[in-house]
Amino acid sequence: MKRYPDLPASVTALEEEVLERWKAEGTFQKSLEKTRDGLPFVFYEGPPTANGRPGIHHVFSRSIKDAVSRFRTMQGRHVPRMAGWDTHGLPVEIEAEKKLGISGKRQIEEVGIARFNEVCRDSVLAYTDVWEQFSARIGYWLDYSKPYVTYHSDYVETVWWLLRQIHDRGLIYRGHKILPYCPRCGTGLSSHEVALGYKDVKDPSLYLTLPIVAAAGEPDGREFLVWTTTPWTLVSNVALAVNPELEYAEVEHQGRRLVLATARVPALFGAEAPVVRTFPATELVGLAYRRPFDWVDPLGYGDADGAARAWHVFPAAFVTAEDGTGIVHLSPAFGADDYTVGRDNGLPVIQPVDDRGAFRADLPLVGGRFVKDADTDLLIDLKTRGMVFKSTREEHSYPHCWRCGSPLLYMARDSWYVRTTQVREKLLANNAEIRWFPPEVGSGRFGEWLENNVDWALSRSRYWGTPLPAWVCEADPSHLHVVGSFAELRGLAGGLPEPFDPHRPFIDEVTFGCTAEGCAGTMRRTPEVIDVWFDSGAMPFAQHHYPFENRDAFERQYPADFICEGVDQTRGWFYSLLAIATLVGPRIAELTGNPALDGPSYRNVVVNDLILDPEGQKMSKSKGNVVDPAVAIAQHGADAIRWYLLSVSQPWIPKRFDPEGVREVQRKTFDTLRNTYKFFALYADLEGWTPDSPAPSVDARPVIDRWLLSRLASVTKDVREDYEGYNLTHAVRAVADFVVDDLSNWYVRRSRERFWGNLDGTDAQSAYATLYEALVTTARLMAPVAPFFADWLHRALVGSESSVHLADFPVEDAARIDAGLERGMAAVRTLSTLGRAAREEVGIRVRQPLAALYAVIPQGVETGGDLLAILRDELNVHRVEFMDAAEELVTFSARPNFKTIGKAHGKNTQAAAEAIRGIPSADLARFRKGEDVGYEVDGRPWTLTPPDLDIVQTATGELTVESEGGYTVALDAVVTPELRAEGLAREVVNRVQKLRKDAGLQVQDRIRLGVSGGPELVAALEAWRGEVAGDTLAAELEVLGTPLASDGYDTTREVDLDGTPAHIGIARAG
């Protein structure tokens, strides 16, 4: 009768079979239903952008997410796992541009925003099917039935609501942002894009002089020496900056008095420079100077106060004396540092350049010209006014547009900000409540970043994104209304088109009368969309369309217990989730009446690092070293890959994806477990054992069973605690070690004979019950990480309806943990190793029985008679004796325990160690019996205490062979005639078994056996007749001193038994 199924032919066949089962029976759904009333365990899935295919790194983070979710589900927690899609943003727009065969904002607007966004919307979900299949195939259970999609109207509405809450706290404002900008494409570039386009080009290097103006407005005779590589920005100069830490010098040069950093004097004027005097930067701060070009009225770009502050010297830490002159010209509209200094000091932002990079048409000399083309004319103009000290062209690396090759300009663009700096302390406090794995990402990389938090630049001058719900009055731009819901907008605008799409360009058409008191202006939406990171960070709220719907669902699912993403999300999703939670926390607490919700939106976060190729190189399409997950899974199966990724090293360490390592996992862990199952299934079927068969109580089982169940309980405890503490790597390694080492290589190996025959006896019943329990528990322990094989195994053992994922995660029975027994067995295994080494040394194979093994073990380790029987069997010796039973065979020596004596002796530790090592064997023998023994250190007497030392026993006679730690083994290697006879009998059994197998007999087939050979062999077989017949299942055994009659047997064979010739024949017994 076949109760226990055969393993499928291949790993992939197994996984596909399991996938079919899950699909057919809706196992995932069942697991959610089963836990419906359980305590929620909240997990947030970070939304991927579905406009590309998943890569191997997605397998990695998903393995972690899935393992934790499955584990908690098995613990009875309710773990809904809602898929989501990140659908807005520049990457999507770029795909759409490719599709339309266009490039740049101008062409997008020619195509029309409506058409363009339609293409974006259509392309962004192009790969969702691929992703869904991918998730399914790797065994990532995720609910795709109603995913949250960031472009859906409900989602957008929640985002608007969140922005409104932030605005109500006064934390949204308009400002400028300096962006790398392509004047040809009319678009800002992300830092990633900028990095793509650096080119070496020749640009001006201009040293100019700017006269210092005395208090009365008159020249004071000195001039600043200033360096710039962008002469065109001089038109919008508003200030100079010096580093307050630097020393400056006044130099006399051709009758002029020039001021610059002392450190730069030699480079510009030579070693013999005529320095008049030097002075600290503080002398310069606040001085006024005359600007190089006075064409632009600052009042057009700021208030009168700002204008009054312009054209003075300000301190700025970013100024260096490594090149230039240590005096930097500031044009806040065209440089990030310039902008920051300008903003901090209330300076105007003079911006006379349009979107195409051309100067305002009304300017003299350069009006209407592309800024870089104006450099030469500006230079000539300065020269004619005697303001040029030195002018060259220098080659340097400068960013260009990766699409069109135009040089980029750093330009101030209007931008909307969230004043996150105002909640910095709360951000830090909330972050302190999050458990980071590893902690240093939270305290270090993320913590530092929060410490240096700058306001969140919220807006993007793009098309396909959540429109910024800010309406600005045409009559007075200070009148601002942030709309918090569609209903509100409908009310303000007196209706909305149906169906309503909140995206551009439709939303741009919606206008309404100014909401400011007594203003008759019209309010128009500001054209920007928002940063996509705000979209994804809004996910805890927006996936439920909170607070418009599903308030209960939201409250049950906020905050997350667990999230997991790549370390690249530190400034991405990890930040946007935390920032939004912090910004709206007080409001959420108020709405829900739950003050605890004014906190972080996630409590535990596992950070995973990159997956590199086998050579440790980053995977990239250009290098061609990208691993396609579909190919890898087809080769190795999902279980092995998941197991490999989690076991090879901690998630937050960058790891190489080595197919050899995956194969090793498959061979070592999975094949071993498969073999263990095959062994169990083979004999359980033969013997008709089922889980309902009688099972002796654990106390009544043999020591090796109690040992295995103790180990099983210990491992269960460790693994459960590891999973609970997000230490997946430890958990996985502990399971693998248990399977390979304890279960297969010791328990099964040492217990094999117990499984055949004799099911009526309690020994076999114990063995089956023990192995069965170990296999079932192992399946459950590994289920979170290897969901396929674990489920197959569990069903094979328990029943085809019994998915492991609907089972309870094991809880260890603490009463079964017997630490003493585990130590004792460990001792036996150590002694086995030493015994085998000893046999190796004397060259006597294990099949040859020997009389005795003498062993020494450390104090405090208990090895009962049962354990010693295992050792006898393993080493094939008749007796094991402990040497201290015969002290004349043993010498004692002391090994100091530094941990203890170090505390007692401090600086004299080394002397104490020497003294302890010098204690004579006889004294140690007395000490072992409990007598006081003293020693002396530095003239002071000390009394020996047990923790101070380990006593090592050494055999004194000729027997000593192997020793390790506190363990020593001595083998009696004398082969007596009796032992030789026994060995010969075992040799015969060995040859017969081989012959049985070669003859194609089944393990349970009975035979007739005939053996012929010399007198020694005949005598040996007669002496061991019963054992030989029993071991070979021989119903008849014919032992002959004369040649064997071949025709009496089906198969015969001449064999050599370690030098003794023999002739054996077997036939199947009827």
Add this chain to the structure above:
RNA sequence: GGGCCUGUAGCUCAGUUGGUUAGAGCGCACGCCUGAUAAGCGUGAGGUCGGCCGUUCGAAUCGGCCCAGGCCCA
């Protein structure tokens, strides 16, 4: 330039609050076992713990500096 991570055997990784003989697997060499067999087991060789300096009775472990690789930021 700043922050963080990593560096232990040919390869992949362990190494508890510092404790004196630094472990495991793979690979390699040799051998064993055979009623889990296109399996299993053992033995052995192999390491100045990236380098230098320091703290300490004692450092792979703590501190400083440096080197190499990676990530993030500028």
